[in-house]
Amino acid sequence: MTDLGWVPDGIDTNVPNVARTYDYLLGGAHNLAVDRELGDRVLDALPGARRMARINRSFLRRAVTHLVASGVDQFLDLGSGIPTAGNVHEVATRARVAYVDSEPVAVAHARLLLADVDRATAVQADLRDPDDVLSRPEVADLLDFDRPIGLLLLLALHFVPDSDDPWGVVARYRDRLAPGSHLVVTHATADRRTRAMRDVADSTARTRERLHYRTRAEVTRLFAGFDLLEPGVTGFALWRPEGAGDISADADDNAVAYAGVGVKPTAHPTPDHRARGTLT
Amino acid sequence: MTAALPRDGDAPRARAKLAKKWTYLLSSRAFVPLTNRDLERHLLGFVERLCAGVGGEAPAHRVGREVGVALVDLDCATPDCLQCTVEVVGRGLLAMGGSRERVATAVAALAAGFVERVRAVTLAQQEQLGRSLHRAMRQAQVELEVVRAHHDVVEGHTSTGIATTDPRARVVRVNAALGRIVDRAPGALAGTSLFDLAHPAERDGIRADYAQLTRGGTTSITQPRKLLRADGETAWVTLTLSPLRRHEGGDRVVVLAEDATDVNLLQGQLNHQALHDVLTRLPNRQFFTSRLEQALRTADPDTGVTVFHLDLDGFSAVTGGLGREVGDHLLKVAAARLEEVVAEESAMVARFGFDEFAILVENSPSTPDVVTTARRINDRLAEPVDVRGGRIACTARIGVVHRPPRHASPEDLLDSAHLALRRAKGGGRRWELADPVRDRLDRRVLGLAATLPGAWEGGEVVVRYQPLVALEDERLVAAEPRLRWDHPELGEVPHERCFALAEDIGLVVPLGTWALRAACAQARSWRELGRDLPVRVSLAHAQATDPDLVAVVRSALADDGLPPGSLWLGVPADVVLGDGEAADGLRALADAGVGVEADGFTAAPADLTRVAGSPARAVRMSRPLTDRPEPLVARVLADLTAVVREAGVGVSVTGVATPAQARWWRDAGADTACGPLYGPAGPPEDLGPRSNT
Numbered sequence: 001m002t003d004l005g006w007v008p009d010g011i012d013t014n015v016p017n018v019a020r021t022y023d024y025l026l027g028g029a030h031n032l033a034v035d036r037e038l039g040d041r042v043l044d045a046l047p048g049a050r051r052m053a054r055i056n057r058s059f060l061r062r063a064v065t066h067l068v069a070s071g072v073d074q075f076l077d078l079g080s081g082i083p084t085a086g087n088v089h090e091v092a093t094r095a096r097v098a099y100v101d102s103e104p105v106a107v108a109h110a111r112l113l114l115a116d117v118d119r120a121t122a123v124q125a126d127l128r129d130p131d132d133v134l135s136r137p138e139v140a141d142l143l144d145f146d147r148p149i150g151l152l153l154l155l156a157l158h159f160v161p162d163s164d165d166p167w168g169v170v171a172r173y174r175d176r177l178a179p180g181s182h183l184v185v186t187h188a189t190a191d192r193r194t195r196a197m198r199d200v201a202d203s204t205a206r207t208r209e210r211l212h213y214r215t216r217a218e219v220t221r222l223f224a225g226f227d228l229l230e231p232g233v234t235g236f237a238l239w240r241p242e243g244a245g246d247i248s249a250d251a252d253d254n255a256v257a258y259a260g261v262g263v264k265p266t267a268h269p270t271p272d273h274r275a276r277g278t279l280t
Numbered sequence: 281m282t283a284a285l286p287r288d289g290d291a292p293r294a295r296a297k298l299a300k301k302w303t304y305l306l307s308s309r310a311f312v313p314l315t316n317r318d319l320e321r322h323l324l325g326f327v328e329r330l331c332a333g334v335g336g337e338a339p340a341h342r343v344g345r346e347v348g349v350a351l352v353d354l355d356c357a358t359p360d361c362l363q364c365t366v367e368v369v370g371r372g373l374l375a376m377g378g379s380r381e382r383v384a385t386a387v388a389a390l391a392a393g394f395v396e397r398v399r400a401v402t403l404a405q406q407e408q409l410g411r412s413l414h415r416a417m418r419q420a421q422v423e424l425e426v427v428r429a430h431h432d433v434v435e436g437h438t439s440t441g442i443a444t445t446d447p448r449a450r451v452v453r454v455n456a457a458l459g460r461i462v463d464r465a466p467g468a469l470a471g472t473s474l475f476d477l478a479h480p481a482e483r484d485g486i487r488a489d490y491a492q493l494t495r496g497g498t499t500s501i502t503q504p505r506k507l508l509r510a511d512g513e514t515a516w517v518t519l520t521l522s523p524l525r526r527h528e529g530g531d532r533v534v535v536l537a538e539d540a541t542d543v544n545l546l547q548g549q550l551n552h553q554a555l556h557d558v559l560t561r562l563p564n565r566q567f568f569t570s571r572l573e574q575a576l577r578t579a580d581p582d583t584g585v586t587v588f589h590l591d592l593d594g595f596s597a598v599t600g601g602l603g604r605e606v607g608d609h610l611l612k613v614a615a616a617r618l619e620e621v622v623a624e625e626s627a628m629v630a631r632f633g634f635d636e637f638a639i640l641v642e643n644s645p646s647t648p649d650v651v652t653t654a655r656r657i658n659d660r661l662a663e664p665v666d667v668r669g670g671r672i673a674c675t676a677r678i679g680v681v682h683r684p685p686r687h688a689s690p691e692d693l694l695d696s697a698h699l700a701l702r703r704a705k706g707g708g709r710r711w712e713l714a715d716p717v718r719d720r721l722d723r724r725v726l727g728l729a730a731t732l733p734g735a736w737e738g739g740e741v742v743v744r745y746q747p748l749v750a751l752e753d754e755r756l757v758a759a760e761p762r763l764r765w766d767h768p769e770l771g772e773v774p775h776e777r778c779f780a781l782a783e784d785i786g787l788v789v790p791l792g793t794w795a796l797r798a799a800c801a802q803a804r805s806w807r808e809l810g811r812d813l814p815v816r817v818s819l820a821h822a823q824a825t826d827p828d829l830v831a832v833v834r835s836a837l838a839d840d841g842l843p844p845g846s847l848w849l850g851v852p853a854d855v856v857l858g859d860g861e862a863a864d865g866l867r868a869l870a871d872a873g874v875g876v877e878a879d880g881f882t883a884a885p886a887d888l889t890r891v892a893g894s895p896a897r898a899v900r901m902s903r904p905l906t907d908r909p910e911p912l913v914a915r916v917l918a919d920l921t922a923v924v925r926e927a928g929v930g931v932s933v934t935g936v937a938t939p940a941q942a943r944w945w946r947d948a949g950a951d952t953a954c955g956p957l958y959g960p961a962g963p964p965e966d967l968g969p970r971s972n973t
Contacts, residue, residue: 030405054311108419248308
């Protein structure tokens, strides 16, 4: 970050904030009037926004539950926002969880919510700088990088512009993860409801975060070096839904964001090897 | 009111059906962090409690309230959730046979509990958010304070000049280092324009840099630039301009100026060493000079400054005799004592060289006069110092420059002090005031001395010979070499002056050795012509005490094949009559047959008693004499000569100018004489004919 201002914008209560707006859409009260105004504008452009926030949260629950069942007991949640009810440490009730966000109020809030939770921590850092994130004592002391880790990037990478190379960022985290680690991604797209999504992007322009929608192929590329689990990269509601609340009756609602879960293979072959198939 | 809810086998199925429907509706309206099965299990529990309430087994209003609260705690807290709950639960309970009144009570209580809980949760969350904002703000402030403190430390202590300006180059903030670089008070720089601080030739360039930055340039610009110092001098710097974008209050430009002219940090650390004497930790000559320059400018004109230049007497004897360690100790003691003497004054004590010190006093009305200060210096130095094996005392000669004019140059001033010091030494006085007239004279002599080596090498210095005769019959008994410098401008510089100049510049021994060898070579030439004429060479003090003297004499004799008797040496009386190593060496030469004579014999009682045991075979008196000496003087001299001769030692006299003087000395018992009466020093061939007679 090359912010030369002294007071972080996140503390400026006149500027809406993505994490708090998301909380508003989820029905929480961890938000300010400016955040609710922004949330209402998003709702104008995308009337199903509350549903979509809920769907993302449901996906989180399903994905984390799956990872726990696969033996993952530590999580690095990048761009975690405000870890309100149903967040990772509540779903994975015995796992260690490091929440990372660049937004000071979200982190201060997370620390408040996690005050009594030993196995979870919140760090203010920029997810685009893996070396910094991974060298933070809170992260390095809590997580064991020699064992599988669940790396969560939920509705986070669409705030990273192409110029910051989100694929390279993910690859640098991947290189530090032990085999058996999982990558979990949800990422907004304008492949459907293109106009409405543009309106949403315009309405969020006042925040410091700009939305960068990506296509399914672009989202799939984030999983380079991971083996994608079934059903691959798909609409976020369509990833292994379990019940009525996981999915919307409106097909477009189910696909405003892509979701995918990949696992880092034991001996990770290069894409070339895999392309040639069964050489081993 | 009395109708009980169904208790038959259908009842559990009906309740499960209600729970399932309720689960479906809630999960599609709110995010519930539970699987549907878990949610359904919770809701079934609620249904059973509500049935109990409606059935009269529990107060309907209490059960309803509890379920409303529990719903919110499951995160089913949206208006949608309440709406679908009232609808599905109300209808379900009625369908199961609950009385309208009890169902209405339970559902109304549920809505009230729900709202109450939502309100409490909302307030709690808002409270949490407020605390989070506060914490984040405080954290930011703490970080800001740390950054500011760090910034202040860096800015205050770096040698790099740092300024912050607005986009129009007006200085907003500046550090001390930049003030030093441009020689201005930092406070005076705020509000000025950086363009005005720039050298006129650089202003357009810096303006262009600012234009680039204010057009939105994001990268820093680094250039070698010239700034203007307050004293009009140029300060060479490496100037880096960096944009500082701000959300409020306008953009800024951060200016870094690395001094390329002044000493950098490392040099600053070395500065002390470069300006101080390592042994005594006193300032050195360089530091003293710059302080003097400053003091001359800033001193109160009514009182001025005084410079004392000191030389410790006989210090080389201390280090030579007692060792360097004692010498170092003595120098440290002297340094401390000098500082004590002027402790009350605004003064600097410096060490100039081996045994030389200087004191600069910026006088005030209460400063003691020069006489008092000079006396105090010597009194303090004279207090004995305990050293290994005894106590020694120090004395000093002092040259003083008192209240020089403000425009005097420090160099001239120190020269004057040095010349006054030399005069104090030469005149045997403790201290001497600088005297411009004497200074000029001394300077000319010193200038002459400085050119002597070149003149000598260039053949301007020649050896002449003057006759030494027997008073008895005026027979030529020896030739005395005399140096003469044929100076192209000043004419002839006589022998004594040549040696005096040589003494000033430490050239005595080489020059004297050269004269000795020249005389020996001349003696050989005469011998080759069949004339056996000894040469009598007067040695300067330094030459006589030179440890190499014996070797030099032996090799001169050997090189020219001279018998020792052909060389007579005139040696200063205090050396030849003393008991040092030099006297031993002379004794060895005398034993070998070289003629050793004591020059400058004073006839002091101590000298008289030592003559007999000394290697000298003759003494030379240079007492000036009138044609008719006072009877008392004549008698003393005659008695003296008799005493010397009784000891078996000959007597020689110099400066004989008239036949009357010659007669007088002959009657008094002197043996040989030289002087104007017998002819001036001339080329060697002049002495040939007379030796034949």
